[in-house]
Amino acid sequence: MNAEITSSQRRALRALSIAYFVQATGALSVAGSLPAISAAWQLTDAQSARLLSIFGLTFALAAPLVQVLFGHLRRRQLVLTGIGLFGLGAFAFALSTGYGGLVASRIVMGAGAGFIGPVLVALGSELVHEQQRGRAIGMVLLGVSIASLAGIPLAAWVASLWGAKVLFALVGLVSLLSGLNILLRVPDKSAGSRIRFSELASVLLEGKYLTAFLVVFFITSGVYSFYSFIAPLIRDTWAGGTHAVSAALAVLGVAGVLGNLWVTRAATRFTSEKLLITGMTLLILDTALIALLPKALSVLLLALVFWAFATDLLWPSQQRRVVELSSARHRGIALALTSAFMFGGIGFGSAVASWIYPVTGFYGLAAMSVAFILMALVSLQLSEKLRKPLVMAELCKNKA
Known part of the structure; x- marks a missing residue:
């Protein structure tokens, strides 16, 4: 059996990697764009930093609960659901008029990430032959490394140049485009597994x-x-x-x-x-x-x-x-x-x-x-x- 990663599998893995890049950039861009967020909504730096906290704590609760409540669903379906929530949360952030709206939008983004993060690696590993799983996981996780290398600095630059509202509108748009990319390039063959509480x-x-x-x-x-x-x-x-x-x-x-x-x-x-x-x-x-x-x-x-x-x-x-x-x-x-x-x-x-x-x-x-x-x-x-x-x-x- 040929255990090489095929061109179609490479395209699918790249689509998953891009989704990881978008999630990591959107999740952590608050840190680099703190002054821009504070200026746009007249917040203190401490209030802006708590938006990162809210995302992290929401993700921490959502990730295991998603596995218990929805783990039996097909993995691609879970990822697409998460990307949809994440993108809508980013749009809501950009359109928020007050701190309450910002908090609610970060909760939605954190819940969406809870569907995405734990599933992307599992989905990528199941797209290829067992001999190539380590390589496939590395290709998916490359998105996180590129987010640190380029995504978060780029987000800080966009926020400083055009403002935090434009930044999060772009995060929402790119999130939905990454979901479309997965829909077109990642086969829906990976079944989920039910996990009891x-x-x-x-x-x-x-x-x-x-x-x-x-x-x-x-x-x-x-x-x-x-x-x-x-x-x-x-x-x-x-x-x-x-x-x-x-x-x-x-x-x-x-x-x-x-x-x-x-x-x-x-x-x-x-x-x-x-x-x-x-x-x-x-x-x-x-x-x-x-x-x-x-x-x-x-x-x-x-x-x-x-x-x-x-x-x-x-x-x-x-x-x-x-x-x-x-x-x-x-x-x-x-x-x-x-x-x-x-x-x-x-x-x-x-x-x-x-x-x-x-x-x-x-x-x-x-x-x-x-x-x-x-x-x-x-x-x-x-x-x-x-x-x-x-x-x-x-x-x-x-x-x-």
Whole structure:
């Protein structure tokens, strides 16, 4: 059997990757366009940052519930439903006249993303032969990397040039076009799988899983308590303007992609635990250096290279670790819950930042970020302690 990815499969995978790009850009563009959002609706930076929190927390609740309530539906149908909701939410954001409308639109976008994110990778992996699944997943996830590299800096530039309302109108339009692209290029052959709520709860409450989920929760809380205020930080602490924010976001994107490429090779030589510890340690040290070094923009951009590199060591390593510790039966649920905890951390971290930054400024934000990463390290150590007895029991069972 020919296991090569065909041209039609490539087109389908690219369509899924584009959808991931649009979702990631639309979800996180609030961070880069914070000043533009505040100006358009006369909000404080803290109020604007909470819109990122609302999206993240909505996604965290929606992702597992979608799997329980609608997981039996065909995967393409789930993705198209999510894209429709996400796009309509973006249009509603652009047309909102007050803060209540902005909040409601971000809830709709978060619910739509809950249909999209956990399903895209599964759908892409089932389009190809088993031998090509790893490559297919990489092609789908490329959309997220490109969003960091180009999408979010581009969104910040559009918002600064034409305003936040134009930005979100474009997000809505491109979302619906990406849905049409999937409808035309992705075959509707992937059936869903029904997940019982009791099974979801049993995974969530099992110690080895829960502590692993807390690792990603605290990592994203630490990262996004800093990242969500990157634009006000550059404006207030480094006296930088719109071009400085776009440059910082571009640096974060390039360094993040390099980190992702490096960890792909390093995964064959190092355990996921070692890579997680390395990434978190580098993140703590780099955040401390950003706080201590002179407040020159060139120094910040250099420090952000290492910050983004460390961050992108963490995401693939965490996903890999969840796959390693989960059984084949629970792997899909565990990965869906990992996504939920990740966006829950994004929402929680950016919410904490919206309370901390107006009171304590940059240094309070940096201290809070480091505290969250330290909690992630503690969760990782606890997770390993709970995991080792189970590994030993499995080895003894196999020997017997």
